[in-house]
Amino acid sequence: MTSIASESRTAPAPKYHYDSGRRWQTFLLEFAKYAILIPLTISFAFPLYWMISSALKVDSQVFTVPPILLPYPIHPENFIEGWQVLPFTRYAVNSVVFYTVPAVVFTVLSSTVVAYGFSRLRWPGRDTMFWLVVMTMMLPWAVTMVPLFITFKWLGWLDTYRPLVVPALFSHPYIVFLLRQFFMTLPEELSDAARIDGATEFGILFRIILPLTKPALAVVALFRFLWAWNDYLGPLIYLRDQNRYPLALGIEQLSNRANDIGNFSNGLPYLMAVSTLVALPIIVTFFFAQRTFIEGISVTGLKG
Amino acid sequence: MAASTQKVSRYTPQEWRNLRLGLVFVSPWVLGFLIFTIYPLLSSLYYSLTRYDLLRPPVFLGVKNYATLFFDDPHFWNVMYNTLYYVGVSVPFGVAVAFLIANLLNSDVVGRSFFRGVIYIPSIVPAVASAMVWQFLMNVQYGAINGILRHFGLPIIPFLSNPGWAKPSLILVAIWAQGAAVVIFLAALQDVPRSLYEAATVDGANLWHRFRNVTVPLTSPIILFNLIMGLIVAFQEFTVPWLLTEGGPMNSTEFYLVHLYRNAFEYLRMGKASALAWILFLIIVSFTIVIFRSSARWVYYGGDK
Incomplete structure (x- = not known):
């Protein structure tokens, strides 16, 4: 869509040297900017702050007016106790082993090969077909939801992760789009030299192109991880057996307990603690890979 | 035989080879497109004309589902x-x-x-x-x-x-x-x-x-x-x-x-x-x-x- 936003490319400060009226106006504008930006940022941060701070409370600190902004004493044991209310370790294993990891590996491998075919090879009809790929990016997933469920039921795949990860073997249009953009930036001479040396196209892809596109692979792997980790509707449709639940469905189970206030103490702090633990890998990854995230959405408009 | 194919074909042999290679590379997408987009789209169109509860086979109703929804x-x-x-x-x-x-x-x-x-x-x-x-x-x-x-x-x-x-x-x-x-x-x-x-x-x-x-x-x-x-x-x-x-x-x-x-x-x-x-x-x-x-x-x- 647009070129990559880099941290370093901050806009230079406007250097206007005008009369004092102008300067007064500039000062007012600067003031207004932060007067909007700071409260806005606080409101954006508040829900997640509230999640983490409530995770450290006990019931008597939750049900107060006014609400307690800085809990004291804090109760970090909620993270362990909340995690043990339901088999969250199993849910985490399910999320990682059966869903996230295969989804990422399958999608990245298949999309790499497909993106190579749409960028580094020249063949008649290529661009027409790529236009179809772009069209499928806009296809509402709601349309295919029911028939795919019927098909997967017929295959006997209900209550397994297969409906969620097998389609990943067939590439993902957003990720193909993004990888294609990256592949096209590499000079054609790289491939030509290898072709003269008798390399096959697969060889060129895996030995020459991929080592040069590691950052792009990181971007797409990151986003695929995010989609699988955050997915709620997919598991909700396909998984019935609670032993197979991923974390997203586990949290929902816990919320049914937590809202049974009176019969279950510290339910809300536990719910907030587990929600924090599930959101944490995403937030931590963001801090370590902020540039990767920002580049990914800036290039294709990938959504979280 | 070969000569006649060449006459009909718009592509040179080299282009055919490129096409074949290109299709091999994009075949995961093509298959996925057929299995996870085209087939579901068409079968969903068919199911939308039926009554189907997964237990009994679908019963064809024509546009009744749409008519009921709208009117x-x-x-x-x-x-x-x-x-x-x-x-x-x-x-x-x-x-x-x-x-x-x-x-x-x-x-x-x-x-x-x-x-x-x-x-x-x-x-x-x-x-x-x-x-x-x-x-x-x-x-x-x-x-x-x-x-x-x-x-x-x-x-x-x-x-x-x-x-x-x-x-x-x-x-x-x-x-x-x-x-x-x-x-x-x-x-x-x-x-x-x-x-x-x-x-x-x-x-x-x-x-x-x-x-x-x-x-x-x-x-x-x-x-x-x-x-x-x-x-x-x-x-x-x-x-x-x-x-x-x-x-x-x-x-x-x-x-x-x-x-x-x-x-x-x-x-x-x-x-x-x-x-x-x-x-x-x-x-x-x-x-x-x-x-x-x-x-x-x-x-x-x-x-x-």
Whole structure:
């Protein structure tokens, strides 16, 4: 869509040297900017702050007016106790082993090969077909939801992760789009030299192109991880057996307990603690890979 | 034989080899497209003409599902109203807010990547986790927002328990998770050449003129992109309304996908759900086409187009 936003490319400060009226106006504008930006940022941060701070409370600190902004004493044991209310370790294993990891590996491998075919090879009809790929990016997933469920039921795949990860073997249009953009930036001479040396196209892809596109692979792997980790509707449709639940469905189970206030103490702090633990890998990854995230959405408009 | 093929063929042998190789590489996508897009699209069209509960074989009904939805199901029009309300407010408003924030961040702001990070993070946090926090925050009895209001003696807001408040509340949550659009806008804004602003300033343009005549035209393709992607996502919003309000109170947040999910997976009305899916498909396609058509008048694609 647009070129990559880099941290370093901050806009230079406007250097206007005008009369004092102008300067007064500039000062007012600067003031207004932060007067909007700071409260806005606080409101954006508040829900997640509230999640983490409530995770450290006990019931008597939750049900107060006014609400307690800085809990004291804090109760970090909620993270362990909340995690043990339901088999969250199993849910985490399910999320990682059966869903996230295969989804990422399958999608990245298949999309790499497909993106190579749409960028580094020249063949008649290529661009027409790529236009179809772009069209499928806009296809509402709601349309295919029911028939795919019927098909997967017929295959006997209900209550397994297969409906969620097998389609990943067939590439993902957003990720193909993004990888294609990256592949096209590499000079054609790289491939030509290898072709003269008798390399096959697969060889060129895996030995020459991929080592040069590691950052792009990181971007797409990151986003695929995010989609699988955050997915709620997919598991909700396909998984019935609670032993197979991923974390997203586990949290929902816990919320049914937590809202049974009176019969279950510290339910809300536990719910907030587990929600924090599930959101944490995403937030931590963001801090370590902020540039990767920002580049990914800036290039294709990938959504979280 | 070989000679005759060559006469019919538009391609040289080399081109045939390239075509074969290209198709080998894109074959995962081609197969996926046939299995996970074309086949479901067509079979969903067929199921939409049947009554099908997964237990007994589908019974062909013709267009009865569609006719019932349109003429004999007040609930459908309520769902349609809810969805159009949600899309009609959350998408334009969300894009406008994202654009405003991106513009603020594009001026020389101290700690820009911090602000950007804080605004972006809500869009990548698992929707289930954020739904849990918002449900808690917006609770009438023990939610933080009402706790603060009550502390100052202000009237409380029944965010999720009042039919009039429920939709705006869910729109608020959607706008909170708009960070990706902010980042996309910010990247686009940074591509606007500084020289254009300087030239406009020399010509006496004030802040509003520069925004209206430089910023907006040069980022209009991205505005279009965010509008369309926002539209596609908003029409299919599921997780947050499902977890926060379950379609209530009084069906006020029974949005399209919630209704579709209910019909398919709670009532096992696969035929009706497929008809709903096709109607949604056609609605989204026509909205997209209308916006694209109108974009000729307001989107600026540089000098060459």
